[in-house]
Amino acid sequence: MRTLVTEVAVVLICLPVFVGYTAVLLRRSEQLRLTAQHMAEHDQLTGLLNRHGIALKTPALIKRARAEGRHMGVLVLDVDHFKNINDSYGHDAGDVVLASLGTGLVSWVNEGDLAVRLGGEEFAVIGLHDHPDSARLLAERLRSSASQLQVVAALRFTVSVGVASTVPAPLASDEPVSYRELTTARAAADAGVLSQLLSAADGALYRAKASGRNRVEITPEPGADAAPTLVSKG
Structure with a gap:
């Protein structure tokens, strides 16, 4: 029983870290997607639309x-x-x-x-x-x-x-x-x-x-x- 309680406590302690890390990865992924989209739609030399x-x-x-x-x-x-x-x-x-x-x-x-x-x-x-x-x-x-x-x-x-x-x-x-x-x-x-x-x-x-x-x-x-x-x- 004590082992189970300990494991649950560890999970509860680590959960915010995991959620925070996941949020960072999702934001980074969205930033990369937007960057790739911008590069696909714009000319690199002038910055204008292509x-x-x-x-x-x-x-x-x-x-x-x-x-x-x-x-x-x-x-x-x-x-x-x-x-x-x-x-x-x-x-x-x-x-x-x-x-x-x-x-x-x-x-x-x-x-x-x-x-x-x-x-x-x-x-x-x-x-x-x-x-x-x-x-x-x-x-x-x-x-x-x-x-x-x-x-x-x-x-x-x-x-x-x-x-x-x-x-x-x-x-x-x-x-x-x-x-x-x-x-x-x-x-x-x-x-x-x-x-x-x-x-x-x-x-x-x-x-x-x-x-x-x-x-x-x-x-x-x-x-x-x-x-x-x-x-x-x-």
């Missing part, structure tokens, strides 16, 4: 745009003559340019906008606007602000910007569908909206490059004739 990150974040913006009847705007920015920067100043300087632009975008964009590094020297800003011209005005502000950055000695750079915007069409169904089918349809529609806007903004970016760089171009109105222009980004 393509995976915007795929997760944009559905909420698209939902708001549909509900409020607002324009969803996508701006695609590309550093002009970036290869020349790397060749003349070195790749470390090129990284500083990209990191500085990333930091600048965070402070220049509107509250609630998503700043993204798409890859290489290409960035994007995604947000909601009350009027399609608001996206163009934001693009001009970003272009002007970038041209005033001085990152390495006398090194300055410019960006070209392509702009596209649309009011996402409401989701409609003539027949009752299950929640799973509705969720799948909404995800596909959202991915289509983002893909089309990125493609349209990228096309406008090519026109900005072809027109001399350090400028903003917007996507032509639907149905407008626009001869495709091929030009290397840079």
